[in-house]
Amino acid sequence: DAGVIQSPRHEVTEMGQEVTLRCKPISGHNSLFWYRQTMMRGLELLIYFNNNVPIDDSGMPEDRFSAKMPNASFSTLKIQPSEPRDSAVYFCASTPGSGEQYFGPGTRLTVT
Amino acid sequence: GEDVEQSLFLSVREGDSSVINCTYTDSSSTYLYWYKQEPGAGLQLLTYIFSNMDMKQDQRLTVLLNKKDKHLSLRIADTQTGDSAIYFCAESAANNLFFGTGTRLTVIP
Numbered sequence: 431d432a433g434v435i436q437s438p439r440h441e442v443t444e445m446g447q448e449v450t451l452r453c454k455p456i457s458g459h460n461s462l463f464w465y466r467q468t469m470m471r472g473l474e475l476l477i478y479f480n481n482n483v484p485i486d487d488s489g490m491p492e493d494r495f496s497a498k499m500p501n502a503s504f505s506t507l508k509i510q511p512s513e514p515r516d517s518a519v520y521f522c523a524s525t526p527g528s529g530e531q532y533f534g535p536g537t538r539l540t541v542t
Numbered sequence: 543g544e545d546v547e548q549s550l551f552l553s554v555r556e557g558d559s560s561v562i563n564c565t566y567t568d569s570s571s572t573y574l575y576w577y578k579q580e581p582g583a584g585l586q587l588l589t590y591i592f593s594n595m596d597m598k599q600d601q602r603l604t605v606l607l608n609k610k611d612k613h614l615s616l617r618i619a620d621t622q623t624g625d626s627a628i629y630f631c632a633e634s635a636a637n638n639l640f641f642g643t644g645t646r647l648t649v650i651p
Binding site for chain 1: 572573575583584585586587590630634637638639641643
């Protein structure tokens with residue numbers, strides 16, 4: 431199994447631009463999570479989906495952030511417009527429903 | 543939300559044992575987990591323990607759970623330089639995982 435796949439691995443963009451991060455969960459996993467990691471705030475849960483349905487988006491910082499999961503094998507996290515304070519590593523994780531989560535390698539986002 | 547606490551830093555000499563501690567708040571957690579994060583990488587599941595167990599051993603790793611005190615520890619025997627990383631404990635609650643701040647383990651050659 432290829433594990434959780436995220437793209438791009440690195441993204442550098444200018445303030446005000448739209449950013450789209452992508453995630454492909456492990457096949458057969460029914461829940462998907464988006465996290466953000468920064469030095470200041472550590473690991474923060476942004477949103478999670480169960481069977482493609484958003485369950486808890488209380489961690490999404492602002493309306494500039496949105497996430498979708500159109501099918502079981504793909505999810506996106508979009509930031510529009512991006513700001514320098516959005517710079518972080520964004521992780522996607524999936525779980526088969528038994529508790530443990532499997533993380534992707536992350537997308538390092540830099541907004542200048 | 544749940545509160546999972548860890549000390550931020552730990553330094554040990556190569557060959558010594560490392561003990562990373564964690565406290566959590568939700569007594570109904572079914573599983574507790576330890577993850578390892580190496581530089582530039584995602585979190586990797588190291589091991590987990592079911593809440594009705596008090597110890598689990600897996601090669602160099604020993605997990606101890608004190609459910610009464612809501613205290614979890616990870617012991618790494620014969621610590622190697624490759625063990626240098628950030629270690630996160632996490633508790634399961636409400637179909638979700640709540641992570642601690644992570645403990646940065648530095649192994650001194």
